[in-house]
Amino acid sequence: MLNHWMSTIRVAFAALKTNRVRSALTMLGIVIGVAAVIATVAVGTGASQRVQAQIASIGSNMIILIPGSLTSSGMQLGTGTVTTLTRSDARELSEQCADIKDAAPAVRGAASVIYEGNNWGTTILGTTPAYLRIRDIAIAQGEALSEQDVEKASKVALLGSTVVEKLYGGADPIGTIVRIKQVPFIVQGVLASKGQSAGGQDQDDIVLLPITSAKQKVLGFKSANADAVDAILIQARSGDQLDAAQEEARALLRQRHHLLPDEEDDFSMRNLEEILKAQVTSSRIMSLMLAAVASVSLLVGGIGIMNIMLVSVRERTREIGLRQAVGAKTRDILLQFLVEATTLSIFGGIVGIMTGIATSVIISHFAGWQTVISPAAVLLAVVFSALVGIGFGFYPARKAAYLDPIEALRFE
Amino acid sequence: MTPLIDVRHLSKTYSLGEVEVHALSDVTITISRGSFVAVMGPSGSGKSTFMNIIGCLDRPTSGSYFLDGVSVESMERDELAEIRNRKIGFVFQNFNLLARVTALENAKLPLLYADNVIRDADARAAKALAAVGLEGQLQNMPSQLSGGQQQRVAIARAIVNEPQIILADEPTGALDTKTSREIMTIFRDLNQTRSITVIVVTHSDEVAAYADRIIYFRDGRLVNGEAAVPMPVVLDQAAKR
Structure with a gap:
């Protein structure tokens, strides 16, 4: 055969x-x-x-809250142009909502970071330790932010790896002092690299500061609402609880913002993971x-x-x-x-x-x-x-x- | 002893549209083992149809055909293929060799389709080629061989399975006189030394003279089929046409 x-x-x-x-x-x-x-x-x-x-790099089970509604009287307003979300919103969200594990307020802006002769324009993000947990950002070197840093508005900074590379070119940044808007910050840690974001942005081109220090010393704050934040990141306890967490957050914020039932939300929610x-x-x-x-x-x-x-x-x-x-x-x-x-x-x-x-x-x-x-x-x-x-x-x-x-x- | 070929009242009818053509009508004949038969007759006389049925390539419309005691007239396609493979060797006027393979591969062809695996197929094909005097040309392609040599390869292919019958359809039709004699001599030797029954279709009296029996077809009927016909009678009939 x-x-x-x-x-x-x-x-x-x-x-x-x-x-x-x-x-x-x-x-x-x-x-x-x-x-x-x-x-x-x-x-x-x-x-x-x-x-x-x-998806893995943005953090899991995460919802982003941004002040301002998506639509208002049929017109779409630019989100983030109004300041309706506050640090206390973030605190209440994490404390009161059963399905929410963590909430991190964040403010952001741009500034030059100067170390000795070098300077590098980068994104300044003021936030709390919860941000690192939600985004699942590890510390490559040094130490993370602590709650005390936020409370005391300590002048400490965490640098993204791109910033380290641009300013230090291989030298050890831990313990050195960088200047941001003339204010000296002690470099407390270096963030582990996250690579590119979905939008193609370099997620390592960033400096993290305690939210208090960022507002008071770098980004400047409006006296109208010293507590306002640009965004709140919330993390559900699990993927299954994502929708529940979103509804709880909405209910709580509507109540806190004294919105009537026929009024629209004065904030919007984005579930990046779903988009991706x-x-x-x-x-x-x-x-x-x-x-x-x-x-x-x-x-x-x-x-x-x-x-x-x-x-x-x-x-x-x-x-x-x-x-x-x-x-x-x-x-x-x-x-x-x-x-x-x-x-x-x-x-x-x-x-x-x-x-x-x-x-x-x-x-x-x-x-x-x-x-x-x-x-x-x-x-x-x-x-x-x-x-x-x-x-x-x-x-x-x-x-x-x-x-x-x-x-x-x-x-x- | 049963005759090798026992054909009774064999008819073959083709219908060409509305017209029915009786290619064979009521042919009855027996051919005994070891005989050498020449089949003669004008074109369209039914001798090709007769050979096709004898060769199990075609089935009769009616009548019976016992080959080696076995009734084959109503066998299936593949059963007939097996009968052809085991009992019949074919030799054609135009040799019908595979152009792309060697003499050895050509001679071996029937062994490839045997039911049992044949382990010494190469050796058997070489032996068959040696029997027709081609021991030196095993690896030659058909294009490297003369017409006579090609027909020898075809004969080797016909005998490689050690069949009981060789059916040759105008085997010398494409060859010159000298080569024709050589080929016919091979058939005679095979007939005499191996007792293979040889049936040759021919138009040539010289070729027919090698046979010990001649049967003659005309209009689909057998003329003087049952007796061994003395040569002059046949020649007379041929002359009368």
């Missing part, structure tokens, strides 16, 4: 070798199809992995659609194989008749042509995989997109191209197998 298989395969190879150019062109359809599927899936997988990494998850879903759908389009070319390639196999069967009618005369059964002829079609498609598939991998490498090199070749996609491509060969080879093979030997032998 093995002998039989080997000889069947040899016959198929010999037949394909006789018509090199034709075989190569036939394979091209499959090559392009498989390569396109592999490359699009690689790009799609890369994109969704990037977004997933970003939607992005993952949409990028997945996008890449699936692209792969579906690409697989149409696999189908076209399959039809090419069928076409060539029909030509091949016709050309070799006499040979088929002879094989039948010397005892080839229906199954033997069927197998021979199926092997031939499958050989074409599997070879095309293998070349297609290599082309697809090369294409994704080129794409990620030149376009700068992250691409991920998944073994599942490669396996799928091989299986699919084999199926294309068997599927589209079956009709011609069957046609060959059921030729009338007398007619076939007489065929000119």
Whole structure:
């Protein structure tokens, strides 16, 4: 039987070798199809992995509260232009809401940070220790902020790794003094790197200060509401409690802000994770659609194989008749042509995989997109191209197998 | 002993549209083991149809055919293929060799389709080629061989399975006189030394002269089929046409 298989395969190879150019062109359809599927899936997988990494970097189960409503009297107002959220809101949120684990108020602004001769313009974020917990920011070096730092408005700073790199160029920043708006701050710690945010921002280009010090000494505060903050980050106890936490926060804030039932919220809530998850879903759908389009070319390639196999069967009618005369059964002829079609498609598939991998490498090199070749996609491509060969080879093979030997032998 | 081929009231009818063509009508004949038979007759006389049915390539419309005591007239496609593989060797006018493979591979072809695995297929094919005088050309491609040599390869392919019958359809039709004689000599030797029954379709009296029995077809019927016909009678009939 093995002998039989080997000889069947040899016959198929010999037949394909006789018509090199034709075989190569036939394979091209499959090559392009498989390569396109592999490359699009690689790009799609890369994109969704990037977004997933970003989700991990913003912190889990997090909702951002921003002062100002999204819409007011039908007009959309810029959020963050009014100051309705306060530090005490943040405190009450974390203390009163059962589903909220932590709440961190934050103020932000921009300023130059000066260390000896170097200065670097960066984002100043004033906040509380809860921020580090919610955002899951580790301290790479030195110490984190403490509640006392916030209470006493200590002049201490935590630097992001980009800032350290720009100002210190390798020297140890811990214990040194940086000046922000002429105010000296002791560098207490360095934040572990978080990389790029979903929006492409460098999340390490930042200086964290106690919220009190930031407001009083760096960003300047409006006497109208010394307690106002730019945002409150809240973290639900779990992913399942996210919605509950959001509703509790809304209820509490409406009550604290004395809003009547028919008044709109004077704050807005954003669940970044949900937005990003939607992005993952949409990028997945996008890449699936692209792969579906690409697989149409696999189908076209399959039809090419069928076409060539029909030509091949016709050309070799006499040979088929002879094989039948010397005892080839229906199954033997069927197998021979199926092997031939499958050989074409599997070879095309293998070349297609290599082309697809090369294409994704080129794409990620030149376009700068992250691409991920998944073994599942490669396996799928091989299986699919084999199926294309068997599927589209079956009709011609069957046609060959059921030729009338007398007619076939007489065929000119 | 049962005759090797026992055909009774064999008919074959083709319908071409509304017209029915009687390719064979009521043919009854037995051919015994070890005989050498020449089949003659003008084109369209039914001899090709007869050979196709004898060779299990075709099935009769009616009548019975016992090959080696087994009724084969109503066998399935694949059963017939197996009978052809085991009991019959074919030789064609145009050789019908596979152009892309060597003489050895060509001679080996029937062994590939045998039901049991044949481990010494190469050796058997080489032996068959040696029997027709081609021991030196095992690895030659058909294009590197002369017409006579190609027909020898075809004969080697026909005998590699040690069949009981060789069916040769105008085996010398594409060959010159000298080569024709060589080929016919091979058939005669195979017939005499291995007791293989040889049935040859031919238009040539010289080829027919190698046979020990001649059967003659005309209009789908057998003429003087049952007796071993003395040569002059046949020649007379041929002359009368």
